[in-house]
Amino acid sequence: MRRLAALLLLLILPWTAQAEEVVLGLSQDEVAITATFDGSSILIFGAVKREAPPPTDLPLDVVIAVQGPTETVTVRKKARRFGIWINSGAVEIDVAPSFYAVATTRPLSVALSQTEDLRHRVSLDRAVRTIGAAEEAQDAPSYLAALKRLRQGEGSYLVREGAVALDQETLFRTSIRMPANLTVGNYKTRIFLTRGGQVVDSYETVIYVHKVGLERWTFSLAHEQPLVYGALSLIIAIAAGWAASAAFAALRR
Secondary structure (H helix, E strand, O other): OHHHHHHHHHHHHHHHHOOEEEEEEEOOOEEEEOOOOOOEEEEEEEEEEEOOOOOOOOOEEEEEEEEOOEEEEEEEEEEEEOOEEEEEEEEEEEEEEOOEEEEEOOOHHHHOOHHHHHHHOOOHHHHOEOOOHHHHOOOHHHHHHHHHHHHHHOOOEEEEOOOOEEEOOOEEEEEEEEOOOOOOEEEEEEEEEEEOOEEEEEEEEEEEEEEOHHHHHHHHHHHHOHHHHHHHHHHHHHHHHHHHHHHHHHHHO
């Protein structure tokens, strides 16, 4: 009898997981960086598709995470020694997204359980991590906290609890502000539907960030032909210095 009940439960769970699905939309799926680019706001909106009436015992939550290209960052700590500031320690953060934003309908700890957070790495603490830092410094968590604090201050890391509007447990929307210093690449966008902290359905798409115009030309030149880029930069610097000198000489006359 117990085996029969367990079999029925296994058959029911997949159907329940697909009873609600994400239908997503974006105001734009790419961001073009120009010489005058000062940031961009991406509107993320969507709907919940259902095959049956929604449950009434647990409210629906929506969690949205946008992650930029990851990089390795070395965080250094400074200390005052003999009247001067010097580097007293450093920890290498192995997985540090260049941009990361989380938006939710309710507090993240309510909308997503710790188990689901560990599985999907949604929270800022799970998205930014280091491997083997304990061998480099005993207070490695303080280096991680410093990196998060600095990037939150510059707008590269965002945690917006309660910023996702959900209408009638069907339509949802939020706006993510992306700063001016964006890294070129694919920005992974994930949407989770949860009930009782458990993920019911998820959806993933990509926002492409790239340079255009003069910005793209200089970026490509610097990475593909660094010698030409360096020589051109030197010529421009000499020409600018000569022009400034000539202008000052003309003003004196």
